Amino acid sequence: MEGMSMPSSIESSVSTTAQSTLDSAMPTSTGGADNMGGMGEGKMQMGECHERQMLWNWETIDACFLSESWQVKSRGGFAGLCIGVVLLVILLEFLRRASKIYDQHLIRQHIKATSALAATTVNNSTDTANGALISKEGNGALVRATPFRPKLWQQAIRASLHTLHFALAYWIMLLAMYYNGYLIICIILGAFIGFFILQWEHIDPR
Template sequence: MDHGDHGGHGGHEMPSMPTRRCSMNMLWNTQIEDTCIVFRSWHISSTTAFVFSCLIVVALGVLYEWLRRAQSNLDVKIAASLSAQGKGKGRSGEHTGTTVPLTARLTRAFLYGLTVFLSFFLMLVFMTYNAYLILAVVVGAAIGHFVFNPQMDVEGILAGSSASGKGMACH
């Protein structure tokens, strides 16, 4: 028995849903729907989802700045500990390189790895060329810098010995 014709019931097929695809723009754009952020699974299908995604990107920018501050604070803490132990100075009192204890090195490496990962991730968000997402990265970095960098080494900057630190760079 052949049911391939289904007795003339061929017109009862379900209408196919339009396929949503990630839009790949290599030019400046302000597209909202069908924008994918880094992963195909982070597919924006509504304005609400896009706004929420922008807020996540802002939070990632703030997190990046927090990680940079955490690295700096950890280095200060390690340096103070080594200095208190009398390590890090030569016979004539000049500063020398000191081997950092293993647990501190592992913590420093972990924070550094997270910072590098997040900086590259934000670079990929930036490379969507979406004006709103680019703005979200910049706003997150600015908020994070404002919150986590309230101090400045004025004497070091005036003496030319202290840079203000690299900005949000890929590496």
């Protein structure tokens, strides 16, 4: 029986050969990870959106804002974006001015109605002195004495203007949170132009 046993040297060589065959057949994890990393870099180079970082940056090409569909793919597109941001801030100032103009319109309507009430009071007054006094102080005294509150539809218009102003301001704030230097400069420039043009008016000394 001892003559039929396999020598130890032959047995060890067979086991070594089998182990090396199994090792060569199994793929290595490092190679797979490297391939996946290379594929990710390739996708980023093919024009995917840059990841938004809360850091100051000067990115122009392949930068996305608010959604993946809003992606800048050229310098001309980024220039158009900058012009659009300036116009958005000017529109914000326009909505602020529109709210002020509408309030002034309501006040003028209130003064007109109060003046008509004063004229009616003068015509119906039996005392000439009192009638003259009301005629002289009609617009001032009655406007101060009569409480003024916008009607339901007038308040709805005021609320709509305020809501548009609020939504647009929030949208501009989201654009500023990308910390893109060019966009922040455009926001500041739009605020200057908008206020300069739309808030240039007479200032009441009172």
